[in-house]
Amino acid sequence: MRKYPLHYMNEYDFEQLTISICSKILGEGVKPFAKGSDGGRDGSFKGKATSFPSEQQPWDGKFVIEAKHTSKENASCSDYEFKKRLKNEVVPAIKRNLENNKVDYYLLFTNRKLTGKQDEKIEDYIDEETGVRNIIIGDEHIQQFLRSYPDIVRSENLNLLLRPLQFDEEDLKDIVIKVHENIPGKEELEKNYKEIKYLNLDKKNELNDLGEEYFNNVLKNSFHYFESIKTFLSDTINEEYKELYYDTADEINAKINLNREDYACFESLLEDFFDYVVTNNKDLKGKKRLVRVFLHYMYCNCDIGKKE
Incomplete structure (x- = not known):
């Protein structure tokens, strides 16, 4: 607890x-x-x-x-x-x-x-x-x-006060701001959401104790953005941001492994990371949702959390 x-x-x-x-x-x-x-x-x-x-x-x-x-x-x-x-x-x-x-x-x-x-x-x-x-x-x-x-x-x-969850959030902030410049319109986001077939996360959710209600009512909303993030990180012109992404995911995953026992459920960890980033970066106003989206993307892409 x-x-x-x-x-x-x-x-x-x-x-x-x-x-x-x-x-x-x-x-x-x-x-x-x-x-x-x-x-x-x-x-x-x-x-x-x-x-x-x-x-x-x-x-x-x-x-x-x-x-x-x-x-x-x-x-x-x-x-x-x-x-x-x-x-x-x-x-x-x-x-x-x-x-x-x-x-x-x-x-x-x-x-x-x-x-x-x-x-x-x-x-x-x-x-x-x-x-x-x-x-x-x-x-x-x-x-x-x-x-x-x-x-x-x-x-x-x-x-x-949960200082062990602190990390260098500047990299994630830079990625969020850059991706926000290229977010497609609502219709394309809806299309991307419908086309996501590859995500079968039941086992991962069970391994990490991520709640079904949070997954269905919060995390799934981020699916709309996943294809845009994947395309952005795959583009060679964004190689610098891709490296920042993996540095951030690696740092967050290390913090999770060190502090997982302090949390009853995985979603509390994700939300504390979100709170830490947006509280310390007022210039993310209007873009805050993408911080949560990236945390969800890292989780669903198996860059953070248990895989097996």
């Missing part, structure tokens, strides 16, 4: 992610992070939670929300640094909120790893020191929320 490397985020973006999650599990009344008189940054919510900690028994009262981000990969809540922050920052801040009657429940979001035993120890420590009911939401729990709420992934652009 895909895991988002949240350590690549900055503190502000992690706070925004925390608020987006809280808006789902607590409600739309969540107030974003703001600097308090004590210098800390808290989010807040007042009322009955939508579904936290469960739909059956949601908490009702005044919530204080805090986000503790680290850029350190594989950081843990058992690290000395984090324990020190709990003692010197978190507990005193909760006590101040308690004195001002501003907290019934405390939620701490962190992108650090948190085991079940650590979770219990930290929550017990905060409870003993402050008497406030609290829950620590570590990286594993955040990843679960992201799987449950894919719209948060889209709104917070979390796919951009």
Whole structure:
């Protein structure tokens, strides 16, 4: 299952992610992070939670929300640094909120790893020191929320964190722009689509776990362009672009082999490559569809993905 490397985020973006999650599990009344008189940054919510900690028994009262981000990969809540922050920052801040009657429940979001035993120890420590009911939401729990709420992934652009899928997209961009200059009219594209007889991809789709719905409703739409691409790459005058095409396909295929286990289905890989290219190349406006077409062409032509 895909895991988002949240350590690549900055503190502000992690706070925004925390608020987006809280808006789902607590409600739309969540107030974003703001600097308090004590210098800390808290989010807040007042009322009955939508579904936290469960739909059956949601908490009702005044919530204080805090986000503790680290850029350190594989950081843990058992690290000395984090324990020190709990003692010197978190507990005193909760006590101040308690004195001002501003907290019934405390939620701490962190992108650090948190085991079940650590979770219990930290929550017990905060409870003993402050008497406030609290829950620590570590990286594993955040990843679960992201799987449950894919719209948060889209709104917070979390796919951009999947840096292992980065490749030199300039070559693909150049090919797309050149091919776009020679795309035939709609009638000829329809004719090309009808004449495609050679594609029998059932076995390849099965090997690569590419979904039937995506294949029928998305990938097949690219068939209209395949003959034009084949003709373009076969023309000796376009030898330079053909070499760029094979360089790009080779690089993408290597990335797929390295990261395939992080994706439940192959179409998610294809769409993440598409998102990466179009997000980084605003000059492809009006031509973006051809990026997806080329990825589909590479797949159907067995330049990327498993063949056997």
